[in-house]
Amino acid sequence: MKNSNEIKKALFNIGYGLYVITSRNAYKDNGLIVNSVMQITDNPNRIAVTINKKNYSHEIISETEIMNINCLSVDAPMSVFENFGFQSGKLSDKFRYITFSRSKNGLAVLSDYINSFISLKVEQYLDFDTHGMFICSVTDAETINNNKSMTYSYYLENVKPKPKKTNKKGYICKICGYIHEGELPDDFICPLCKHGVADFEPINIKEEKEMKKYVCDACGWVYDEELGAPDLGIAPGTKFEDLPEDFACPLCGVGKDMFSEE
Ligand SMILES: Cc1cc2nc3c(=O)[nH]c(=O)nc-3n(C[C@H](O)[C@H](O)[C@H](O)COP(=O)(O)O)c2cc1C
Structure with a gap:
């Protein structure tokens, strides 16, 4: 059996589209982003x-047993994903x-960033x-643009947005251990032992005390160690490795093994 990281990597090669599923109850219209839309049969049309x-x-x-699939197009900006x-x-x-x-x-049918919508009835x-998987019939559909x-x-x-690198480039003085962050000018002199650039070598400065961020590979929710997650009873400053083993993403519910360091 392959290890879980290899399996996770291969599963990411399954192709998906992205959609806003709209619904509505007595209180409000709502919508969420999903990738998990799949046509199961075509006669009759059934969609999961x-x-x-x-x-x-x-x-x-x-409760309502109806929904709309809003098929997102490539012009959809990050704000659509943040909102829904x-x-x-x-x-x-x-x-x-x-x-x-x-x-x-x-x-609701979104006015922007979609190329079609499909109305569904849960069967x-x-x-x-x-x-939960909703298996649905198609009650209406329209192509809006190409x-x-x-x-x-x-x-x-x-x-x-691409994750920011946490490692900074720098140089260490081989004589006294002084660390200079960033590029080293040719005429640089070590402020401690006064040796020149010939006695420095490049290093990656890893800030061990730095608070890190971890992003959910499934939905993009970010756990920021500095902020913690007070809504979930997790204090600011709690390291990711100290989160309980049964910690689950508050948005999509996947476990800790589905998070990557930003
Ligand atoms: C790229 C992406 C894909 C997602 N796919 C799903 C999905 O397939 N199923 C799901 O339940 N949530 C999925 N989510 C998470 C929901 O969109 C998210 O939890 C949302 O806030 C739920 O909103 P609601 O509580 O108003 O329904 C995805 C999020 C993103 C950003």
């Missing part, structure tokens, strides 16, 4: 959408600053412990 049970959308769709994917509708009104129209089923529900569809890999390569 998998949603984490902790997400508000899961609660709304379980990095916060829960339990705590926010995600449609406050969004322009949209309504399809025949009364649900079956499959329980997968942490997630823009290219947003894929998960396009999002990772072109939309999601």
Whole structure:
């Protein structure tokens, strides 16, 4: 059996699209980002959408049994992912600053950054412990433009900000151990032992005490050690390695092994 990192790496090669699933209950319109949309059969058309049970959308769709798939196009900016994917509708009104129209089923269709929408009616529900899979029939659909569809890999390569490097370049004086951060000018003299650049060698300065950030590979939620996660009872300054083993991403529910250092 391969180790879990190798398996995780291979699973990332499964291709996905990205979508905003819109829904609505008596209180508000809501939407969430998903990659888990898949057509299962074409006669009749059946589509599966998998949603984490902790997400508000899961609660709304379980109750109302309808949803819209808004197919994101490559022009969708990071703010769309932040609005629909990095916060829960339990705590926010995600449609406050969004322009949209309504399809025949009364649900929201985004006015921007999509190339089509598909209205669904839930026919079956499959329980997968942490997630629920909604198997749906298609009640309506429309192509809005011919823009290219947003894929998960396009999002990772072109939309999601790249992690910042935490290692800084520097030079260490081989004579006294003094560390100079950044480039070394030719006429540099060690302020401690007064030796010149010939006695320095390049190093990567790793700031051991530095607070790090860890990003959820599945949904992009970030755990910042400096801030902790007070909502989850985790104090500021708690190192990632000290989080409980059963710690789960508050947005998408995956475990610690699905986080990478930023
Ligand atoms: C790129 C990306 C893909 C995601 N895919 C899924 C998914 O397939 N299923 C899911 O339940 N959540 C997924 N999420 C997480 C939800 O969008 C996120 O938890 C959202 O805040 C839930 O909102 P809600 O509580 O209002 O429903 C994804 C997030 C991102 C950024």
